[in-house]
Amino acid sequence: xxxxxxxxxxxxxxxxxxxxxxxxxxxxxxxxxxxxxxxxxxxxxxxxxxxxxxxxxxxxxxxxxxxxxxxxxxxxxxxxxxxxxxxxxxxxxxxxxxxxxxxxxxxxxxxxxxxxxxxxxxxxxxx
Amino acid sequence: xxxxxxxxxxxxxxxxxxxxxxxxxxxxxxxxxxxxxxxxxxxxxxxxxxxxxxxxxxxxxxxxxxxxxxxxxxxxxxxxxxxxxxxxxxxxxxxxxxxxxxxxxxxxxxxxxxxxxxxxxxxxxxxxxxxxxxxxxxxxxxxxxxxxxxxxxxxxxxxxxxxxxxxxxxxxxxxxxxxxxxxxxxxxxxxxxxxxxxxxxxxxxxxxxxxxxxxxxxxxxxxxxxxxxxxxxxxxxxxxxxxxxxxxxxxxxxxxxxxxxxxxxxxxxxxxxxxxxxxxxxxxxxxxxxxxxxxxxxxxxxxxxxxxxxxxxxxxxxxxxxxxxxxxxxxxxxxxxxxxxxxxxxxxxxxxxxxxxxxxxxxxxxxxxxxxxxxxxxxxxxxxxxxxxxxxxxxxxxxxxxxxxxxxxxxxxxxxxxxxxxxxxxxxxxxxxxxxxxxxxxxxxxxxxxxxxxxxxxxxxxxxxxxxxxxxxxxxxxxxxxxxxxxxxxxxxxxxxxxxxxxxxxxxxxxxxxxxxxxxxxxxxxxxxxxxxxxxxxxxxxxxxxxxxxxxxxxxxxxxxxxxxxxxxxxxxxxxxxxxxxxxxxxxxxxxxxxxxxxxxxxxxxxxxxxxxxxxxxxxxxxxxxxxxxxxxxxxxxxxxxxxxxxxxxxxxxxxxxxxxxxxxxxxxxxxxxxxxxxxxxxxxxxxxxxxxxxxxxxxxxxxxxxxxxxxxxxxxxxxxxxxxxxxxxxxxxxxxxxxxxxxxxxxxxxxxxxxxxxxxxxxxxxxxxxxxxxxxxxxxxxxxxxxxxxxxxxxxxxxxxxxxxxxxxxxxxxxxxxxxxxxxxxxxxxxxxxxxxxxxxxxxxxxxxxxxxxxxxxxxxxxxxxxxx
Numbered sequence: 003x004x005x006x007x008x009x010x011x012x013x014x015x016x017x018x019x020x021x022x023x024x025x026x027x028x029x030x031x032x033x034x035x036x037x038x039x040x041x042x043x044x045x046x047x048x049x050x051x052x053x054x055x056x057x058x059x060x061x062x063x064x065x066x067x068x069x070x071x072x073x074x075x076x077x078x079x080x081x082x083x084x085x086x087x088x089x090x091x092x093x094x095x096x097x098x099x100x101x102x103x104x105x106x107x108x109x110x111x112x113x114x115x116x117x118x119x120x121x122x123x124x125x126x127x128x129x
Numbered sequence: 130x131x132x133x134x135x136x137x138x139x140x141x142x143x144x145x146x147x148x149x150x151x152x153x154x155x156x157x158x159x160x161x162x163x164x165x166x167x168x169x170x171x172x173x174x175x176x177x178x179x180x181x182x183x184x185x186x187x188x189x190x191x192x193x194x195x196x197x198x199x200x201x202x203x204x205x206x207x208x209x210x211x212x213x214x215x216x217x218x219x220x221x222x223x224x225x226x227x228x229x230x231x232x233x234x235x236x237x238x239x240x241x242x243x244x245x246x247x248x249x250x251x252x253x254x255x256x257x258x259x260x261x262x263x264x265x266x267x268x269x270x271x272x273x274x275x276x277x278x279x280x281x282x283x284x285x286x287x288x289x290x291x292x293x294x295x296x297x298x299x300x301x302x303x304x305x306x307x308x309x310x311x312x313x314x315x316x317x318x319x320x321x322x323x324x325x326x327x328x329x330x331x332x333x334x335x336x337x338x339x340x341x342x343x344x345x346x347x348x349x350x351x352x353x354x355x356x357x358x359x360x361x362x363x364x365x366x367x368x369x370x371x372x373x374x375x376x377x378x379x380x381x382x383x384x385x386x387x388x389x390x391x392x393x394x395x396x397x398x399x400x401x402x403x404x405x406x407x408x409x410x411x412x413x414x415x416x417x418x419x420x421x422x423x424x425x426x427x428x429x430x431x432x433x434x435x436x437x438x439x440x441x442x443x444x445x446x447x448x449x450x451x452x453x454x455x456x457x458x459x460x461x462x463x464x465x466x467x468x469x470x471x472x473x474x475x476x477x478x479x480x481x482x483x484x485x486x487x488x489x490x491x492x493x494x495x496x497x498x499x500x501x502x503x504x505x506x507x508x509x510x511x512x513x514x515x516x517x518x519x520x521x522x523x524x525x526x527x528x529x530x531x532x533x534x535x536x537x538x539x540x541x542x543x544x545x546x547x548x549x550x551x552x553x554x555x556x557x558x559x560x561x562x563x564x565x566x567x568x569x570x571x572x573x574x575x576x577x578x579x580x581x582x583x584x585x586x587x588x589x590x591x592x593x594x595x596x597x598x599x600x601x602x603x604x605x606x607x608x609x610x611x612x613x614x615x616x617x618x619x620x621x622x623x624x625x626x627x628x629x630x631x632x633x634x635x636x637x638x639x640x641x642x643x644x645x646x647x648x649x650x651x652x653x654x655x656x657x658x659x660x661x662x663x664x665x666x667x668x669x670x671x672x673x674x675x676x677x678x679x680x681x682x683x684x685x686x687x688x689x690x691x692x693x694x695x696x697x698x699x700x701x702x703x704x705x706x707x708x709x710x711x712x713x714x715x716x717x718x719x720x721x722x723x724x725x726x727x728x729x730x731x732x733x734x735x736x737x738x739x740x741x742x743x744x745x746x747x748x749x750x751x752x753x754x755x756x757x758x759x760x761x762x763x764x765x766x767x768x769x770x771x772x773x774x775x776x777x778x779x780x781x782x783x784x785x786x787x788x789x790x791x792x793x794x795x796x797x798x799x800x801x802x803x804x805x806x807x808x809x810x811x812x813x814x815x816x817x818x819x820x821x822x823x824x825x826x827x828x829x830x831x832x833x834x835x836x837x838x839x840x841x842x843x844x845x846x847x848x849x850x851x852x853x854x855x856x857x858x859x860x861x862x863x864x865x866x867x868x869x870x871x872x873x874x875x876x877x878x879x880x881x882x883x884x885x886x887x888x889x890x891x892x893x894x895x896x897x898x899x900x901x902x903x904x905x906x907x908x909x910x911x912x913x914x915x916x917x918x919x920x921x922x923x924x925x926x927x928x929x930x931x932x933x934x935x936x937x938x939x940x941x942x943x944x945x946x947x948x949x950x951x952x953x954x955x956x957x958x959x960x961x962x963x964x965x966x967x968x969x970x971x972x973x974x975x976x977x978x979x980x981x982x983x984x985x986x987x988x989x990x991x992x993x994x995x996x997x998x999x
Contacts, residue, residue, distance in 0.1 A: 046182055046186040046188060050188060071164045073156065
């Protein structure tokens with residue numbers, strides 16, 4: 003099952019790649035994660051995720067867009083593959099299948115919590 | 130836009146961390162971030178963030194890294210194979226290369242072995258650092274101050290009593306060859322020594338039988354060596370056996386057996402006798418008589434100088450104020466006795482004593498010979514590089530890194546040095562026998578194979594390999610791939626570095642040879658110098674109290690033999706320092722006290738030794754005064770002192786031991802060198818005394834020495850059946866004084882020979898490579914009409930020039946050093962220009978011959994052959 007596993011951070015990165023469209027490469031992904039979920043990730047961590055996902059077939063890459071700022075080096079631009087997209091979707095469905103049963107649970111727990119707190123409020127204070 | 134580059138070293142680290150496939154992408158990302166950060170946070174922060182990111186990229190170290198099946202063993206195998214192929218392809222050069230280095234290594238190893246042996250003297254005593262020998266500085270009137278190893282009988286016990294710093298002492302009073310009787314059979318102890326009972330407490334001479342505490346308990350105890358025990362008693366138990374000492378009428382009982390004294394002990398003895406048997410009141414108060422050695426053991430951390438300073442009081446306390454005019458005491462560390470006693474005379478118990486300076490000379494020479502050999506090795510390897518340029522080219526074009534090429538040649542160099550080491554060890558084994566004979570030392574090669582030493586030897590060998598390999602290795606790795614493939618070996622032809630090395634090598638070799646020549650000439654000069662007496666064909670035999678009784682018969686009988694020319698007797702052998710005594714003489718009206726060397730001789734002594742009388746007459750038994758021992762002959766040096774007051778020397782009243790010896794000076798003999806020639810002649814007087822001789826000297830005919838010896842032996846054995854016949858030739862005895870110098874020159878001669886051989890080997894190899902490189906040029910020259918002579922000239926010119934420079938450098942340095950060395954000799958040669966010229970010319974001819982051997986081959990070869998090669 004290891005091959006098709008999608009980690010939490012990987013999922014975020016994959017989502018970022020999907021949102022960024024044509025301009026998804028490590029630096030822009032880092033910025034996207036910072037902006038959207040206020041999560042700072044070192045670029046080396048993003049590299050790890052990207053190349054791993056490429057090996058798993060979730061993303062594919064091409065080179066292009068060299069700038070002087072990059073010391074003349076090409077960017078490694080990533081694009082989500084179909085397999086990647088279905089993976090994302092699957093992940094979303096998994097979560098939703100959980101969320102579908104979640105409201106009852108939430109209400110129950112709310113009730114318990116309230117009765118719990120009210121029992122405290124009945125205790126007379128010394129002052 | 131001018132952008133700052135990311136930090137260089139961090140980036141280099143990144144390159145090393147990230148797999149090569151990813152590097153471009155990651156590098157681009159990091160650079161972009163770096164520039165973003167500069168804008169946002171400034172350069173410093175950007176740099177540190179960059180660095181942190183690089184460090185964090187460590188997590189990606191395995192990312193996308195392709196597995197490389199890299200097996201270096203295959204490559205190493207290839208290196209080895211190529212190395213050996215090259216060795217066997219150029220057998221001659223390989224031989225020169227390996228053999229030259231092996232020669233240098235072997236001589237270095239052997240010398241270190243010898244030096245180690247020298248330094249090991251007396252090292253086996255546990256208390257060695259606290260043991261000192263008590264020596265004196267004697268100043269007797271006209272005799273210049275001299276250090277002597279002797280001390281007085283009462284000194285030891287009184288020092289122990291008076292000074293808490295001294296915790297033990299022993300005296301060492303040798304009896305020399307000693308006649309003994311065991312069950313009425315006569316034997317000799319080679320060197321029996323009287324010692325205090327504390328001797329074995331201080332010195333560690335292990336006992337095989339008996340124990341240290343009980344030895345010497347009784348008055349008549351004797352300890353004998355293991356070999357003596359075997360010789361005297363065979364398999365019988367030696368303990369408790371009785372030994373007679375007929376000359377002193379003592380009987381001794383063996384109470385212990387000690388291991389034979391090792392060769393590296395300055396004290397050599399084969400029997401130890403308790404000194405108490407000779408102890409009496411007269412000796413206990415015998416201040417002023419110096420006839421034995423005293424060793425003291427000090428407490429820990431004693432200030433030697435402070436202790437020595439107290440010795441003046443000591444002398445005054447037991448002798449008198451005047452004692453300080455004659456004596457001064459000093460302590461010589463045990464570790465200095467063997468190597469540091471060259472300036473000490475009357476040093477009779479110092480086995481194989483040697484000069485510290487010679488040890489240093491040896492070490493320096495060993496170093497230089499090894500250096501020459503290493504340089505050779507390096508030079509040849511570099512020169513050979515040229516022939517292997519194609520190999521380097523191929524390796525490089527296939528993808529070898531510079532470091533790989535360097536590594537390959539370094540490894541090859543180390544490999545060669547290791548082979549050389551093996552050859553060197555072989556050479557050592559082959560030559561150790563003759564070396565031990567020359568230097569008279571018992572050296573064992575097994576010392577090399579002790580783990581520590583073996584480690585050091587291997588370590589040094591590998592270092593030599595690396596050091597001499599580094600230049601050629603770098604030189605090869607620098608080759609331009611394309612030109613290397615073409616076969617033109619880069620800038621190999623005109624290497625200044627290589628020429629400097631050749632010059633240095635030759636300069637050292639020339640310096641060593643000049644030095645050796647001068648030293649050898651000085652030594653020959655001294656040995657052939659007219660000593661002032663005739664030392665040839667003289668047989669000397671020791672006399673003893675029993676043989677002295679028949680001295681007259683002995684002389685008459687000996688003189689009757691056809692091959693005996695003359696017989697005389699003396700109390701001291703020539704070729705030593707002679708003992709000093711006090712003397713008095715009357716000049717004008719004053720009675721003057723002084724001191725001088727003195728020897729008592731038979732009447733015909735001067736005539737026997739062909740000594741030249743300057744004034745007066747020789748001793749003569751027709752003069753009553755001569756017979757009574759009251760006629761004195763003085764040597765020139767003493768005569769000068771006697772006549773200083775202006776009085777006539779002949780007829781001067783003279784005595785040496787109070788009124789009853791008062792006599793007159795009857796003759797002046799020309800100075801003769803009875804001592805070593807680097808010392809000047811000291812004052813000496815001679816007379817005849819009825820004290821008994823310590824030796825008989827016999828002059829024999831030169832035509833039939835064996836017959837003469839046989840005759841002497843017959844006479845001796847008939848008269849003294851109890852004494853085995855033993856003799857020595859006087860010239861041998863005198864040569865022995867220079868033994869240390871002789872050994873030194875012999876070894877140095879061999880070394881200097883080796884130095885020039887090694888240097889020439891190097892030059893030979895180098896020349897052959899140079900010649901090989903210029904083959905085509907020579908071919909063209911020949912086609913254009915150059916003669917054989919011209920071609921040889923062209924090729925030899927450069928080497929002549931190098932040798933000339935080496936010569937010019939070597940001459941002043943050698944002159945300065947040798948001049949300093951000669952200053953220590955009273956009779957010395959002058960260093961003429963001739964030596965320098967001969968050595969210079971010699972080494973030039975040698976170099977020329979070496980080079981010509983190669984160049985002539987080229988010059989004579991058919992140009993078609995050389996030009997055809999492409």
